[in-house]
Amino acid sequence: MTGERNVRRLALASALAAALLWLFPYAWMLLTSLKTPQELLKAPTALPGAFRLSAYVEVFQSLPVARYVALTTVMALTIAALQIAIALPAAYALAKLDFRWRAAAFAFLLSALLIPAELRFVPTFTLFSALGLVNTLPALVLPFAVSAFGIFLLRQALLVIPDSLIEAARLDGASELYIVYRLLPPILAPALAAFFLVSFVHHWNDYFWPLVMTVDDRVRTLPLGIALLREQGSGVRWHIIMAGSTLLSLPALGLFAFTQKYLLRGLGSGVG
Numbered sequence: 001m002t003g004e005r006n007v008r009r010l011a012l013a014s015a016l017a018a019a020l021l022w023l024f025p026y027a028w029m030l031l032t033s034l035k036t037p038q039e040l041l042k043a044p045t046a047l048p049g050a051f052r053l054s055a056y057v058e059v060f061q062s063l064p065v066a067r068y069v070a071l072t073t074v075m076a077l078t079i080a081a082l083q084i085a086i087a088l089p090a091a092y093a094l095a096k097l098d099f100r101w102r103a104a105a106f107a108f109l110l111s112a113l114l115i116p117a118e119l120r121f122v123p124t125f126t127l128f129s130a131l132g133l134v135n136t137l138p139a140l141v142l143p144f145a146v147s148a149f150g151i152f153l154l155r156q157a158l159l160v161i162p163d164s165l166i167e168a169a170r171l172d173g174a175s176e177l178y179i180v181y182r183l184l185p186p187i188l189a190p191a192l193a194a195f196f197l198v199s200f201v202h203h204w205n206d207y208f209w210p211l212v213m214t215v216d217d218r219v220r221t222l223p224l225g226i227a228l229l230r231e232q233g234s235g236v237r238w239h240i241i242m243a244g245s246t247l248l249s250l251p252a253l254g255l256f257a258f259t260q261k262y263l264l265r266g267l268g269s270g271v272g
Contacts, residue, residue, distance in 0.1 A: 026249070033243035040238055055243035062229065062240075065247065068222040072204060073251070075140050075221065080199040083147040084192060089180050091154035096166055106155075112148040118208075125212060139213045140221070144203065150195050157191035158184070193259045201252045222248055 032040070033055050034048040059065060093099070094106050124143050125134075133139040161184070169179050185192060210221040226244040229237065 029242045029245055029249075033239055033246050035239050037237070037239065055239045056247070058240050059229065059244045059247065063225045063244075064217065065222075065225070067217075068220065068225045069251075071137070071219060072222040075137065076200045076203040078141050079144045079203045080196050082141070082145040083150045083199055084196065086146050087150035087154050087195070088184065090151045091158055092176075092180050092184070094151070094155045095158035096163065109148050109151055113152065121209075121212065128213065134213055135215050135219055137219055140210055140219065143209070147195075147199065150199065153195050154188065154191055157188050161187060197255060197259050200255060204252055205248070 031048055034052055036049075036052065036054070039049060094102060094109070120143075128134055128139045128143075133142075166179060166183075169183050174183065205223060206221070207223045207227065210219075210224055214220050214224065226241070226248055229241050229244050
């Protein structure tokens with residue numbers, strides 16, 4: 001009994017240490033954003049002398065933050081919605097439908113996961129440039145409408161669902177579209193929530209593709225706007241850069257807080 005108690009204490013201490021180590025960069029970012037330029041120069045490792053929001057005020061004065069946030073939110077949500085809408089039937093076909101070359105299709109899907117995004121940059125940019133879509137919202141969304149990772153993740157989650165459930169739905173007269181978009185999503189909620197979170201955070205923080213496909217503020221995303229803060233000054237402005245980075249991380253943290261119950265349910269049940 002004492003041994004089990006010691007093991008639990010050791011596990012708890014290890015988890016706490018890992019959490020603190022993971023949170024340290026965020027705490028440093030937040031504390032730096034509350035400092036003045038003088039404090040950064042004199043004692044960069046010390047705590048801020050007072051609770052100041054002047055850096056955040058300057059971020060809002062230097063950038064059209066509301067427009068950047070709105071555009072980035074629309075982009076990330078649209079990409080996640082399209083990826084889920086396309087991944088569901090594709091994963092369903094690979095997991096539950098019996099057709100010729102299914103194994104080959106799955107192997108092709110896995111091979112797509114091995115191709116770096118940078119390798120597709122030139123042909124994709126050339127295509128969108130020929131279509132006249134550079135510096136538009138579709139250029140930020142359409143290249144990511146299909147996610148090989150999302151299809152793989154949902155396919156693995158669908159393998160756990162018994163075939164008898166789907167057969168019963170078919171006997172009741174349910175169509176394949178009804179099964180894919182009405183019957184399965186509540187069952188796959190943990191996997192869908194996990195994939196939505198991964199997709200949203202990845203594209204919310206994406207810097208490379210918006211940098212390539214945008215040329216002005218009309219469709220510029222928040223990560224690009226935060227990068228402009230660094231170009232406007234020297235290292236003395238690190239408190240402003242950290243304030244912008246804090247604002248950039250808040251939506252992702254809020255989304256995680258909202259979806260964590262689904263993620264924990266997925267880990268507990270083994271689905272997703």
